[in-house]
Amino acid sequence: xxxxxxDSISREEFFYGHKxxxxxxxxxxxxxxxxxxxxxxxxxxxxxxxSAVGFNFPQLCFSNNSIISTFAGTASMLTGIExxxxxxxxxxxxxxxxxxxxxxxxxGIQALSGAIDRNDNIIYICYDxxxxxxxxxxxxGLTPFGARTTTTPAGSNIHGNIRPKKxxxxxxxxxxxxxxxxxxxGYIGDFIAKVQKASQIQGTKYIHVIxxxxxxxxxxxxxxxxxxxxxxxxxxxxxxxxxxxxxRLTHRPKEFTSAEAYLKRQGRxxxxxxxxxxxxxxxxxxxxxFIEKNFIV
Amino acid sequence: MRPYIREKKVFGFDDVPENTCFEAGYLxxxxxxxxxxxxxxxxxxxxxxxxxxxYCPDGVISIKDNKAVIDYDFCKGCGICAKICKxxxxxxxxxxx
Numbered sequence: 001x002x003x004x005x006x007d008s009i010s011r012e013e014f015f016y017g018h019k020x021x022x023x024x025x026x027x028x029x030x031x032x033x034x035x036x037x038x039x040x041x042x043x044x045x046x047x048x049x050x051s052a053v054g055f056n057f058p059q060l061c062f063s064n065n066s067i068i069s070t071f072a073g074t075a076s077m078l079t080g081i082e083x084x085x086x087x088x089x090x091x092x093x094x095x096x097x098x099x100x101x102x103x104x105x106x107x108g109i110q111a112l113s114g115a116i117d118r119n120d121n122i123i124y125i126c127y128d129x130x131x132x133x134x135x136x137x138x139x140x141g142l143t144p145f146g147a148r149t150t151t152t153p154a155g156s157n158i159h160g161n162i163r164p165k166k167x168x169x170x171x172x173x174x175x176x177x178x179x180x181x182x183x184x185x186g187y188i189g190d191f192i193a194k195v196q197k198a199s200q201i202q203g204t205k206y207i208h209v210i211x212x213x214x215x216x217x218x219x220x221x222x223x224x225x226x227x228x229x230x231x232x233x234x235x236x237x238x239x240x241x242x243x244x245x246x247x248r249l250t251h252r253p254k255e256f257t258s259a260e261a262y263l264k265r266q267g268r269x270x271x272x273x274x275x276x277x278x279x280x281x282x283x284x285x286x287x288x289x290f291i292e293k294n295f296i297v
Numbered sequence: 298m299r300p301y302i303r304e305k306k307v308f309g310f311d312d313v314p315e316n317t318c319f320e321a322g323y324l325x326x327x328x329x330x331x332x333x334x335x336x337x338x339x340x341x342x343x344x345x346x347x348x349x350x351x352y353c354p355d356g357v358i359s360i361k362d363n364k365a366v367i368d369y370d371f372c373k374g375c376g377i378c379a380k381i382c383k384x385x386x387x388x389x390x391x392x393x394x
């Protein structure tokens with residue numbers, strides 16, 4: 001039985017033998033993206049899980065050219081790599097960055113904004129595990145409402161994070177970027193198709209991929225893919241693209257599965273009360289109203 | 298297709314690269330010791346749909362002769378492959394050392 005998605009990407013492994021936790025969603029996203037981009041991809045990794053698990057001298061797990069950047073400088077280093085290789089006369093290469101949610105939405109946002117402003121020919125992939133997982137689960141700008149982290153603990157007064165998730169996809173799209181997309185490692189075919197599409201487009205490309213972290217989310221190690229599917233099926237995350245000034249939904253769940261079931265199976269949401277869950281489902285329904293109105297569905 | 302494991306070598310101060318550049322895809326240690334469960338492919342049931350190959354975070358599954366093959370040197374035993382397998386061809390058993 002042939003698998004079209006598997007046949008469309010390289011059979012070689014470019015991220016192998018890394019020391020990520022078992023069941024790591026971020027490493028799945030990096031592995032899949034590099035298999036699309038091939039051996040001529042030059043990857044940039046800021047401080048974060050993927051640089052911590054990929055470069056343990058002498059165990060160097062990237063088989064393509066890779067470099068660790070400063071936390072804030074993923075996009076600016078991509079700019080430099082792209083300009084440098086172009087000046088040297090190289091043509092067949094892709095500069096790709098893999099930053100976590102903190103490295104994208106909090107610390108690296110100005111460098112990313114600058115790169116989009118200059119329209120540098122780079123791909124920026126944000127693997128979003130919804131907190132600073134590498135340093136021990138601190139809240140980031142992309143931590144969702146109600147999630148328990150070590151800096152937003154759940155007590156009797158405050159139930160975890162009090163602020164909603166930053167809308168990074170639309171912030172990036174608001175720059176008028178040539179291509180932006182959201183994805184989930186639970187729908188790997190969709191993610192691979194988006195990376196393939198991004199690699200064909202000239203200019204800055206941004207892909208925001210949800211990558212569950214079993215350690216930080218409080219799920220079993222074999223549930224990573226399931227939970228990444230469920231976040232899309234329950235409507236709490238959506239798969240969309242932004243191109244030529246238009247938003248387009250690429251996957252539409254026929255009927256939402258229970259958001260409560262999705263939340264309650266994770267340790268970080270287990271403390272939520274019925275009122276908290278109502279806040280989450282209401283904001284989901286509002287978001288989808290906005291999507292129906294403004295996206296091509 | 299994966300990078301091979303190099304011979305074990307003790308790195309002295311003189312061997313550590315000065316300019317923080319080093320060879321890509323340089324593997325010296327395996328991850329098999331992390332495993333508490335071991336996924337086993339039942340080749341009679343495996344239909345070669347490659348879902349486990351696509352979803353493995355460590356990329357340790359390859360397809361040979363239309364059947365899934367697991368590289369036990371680097372498998373961490375997360376069990377995603379067993380969950381994703383529709384025909385139920387991958388079963389997990391306790392790792393015995």
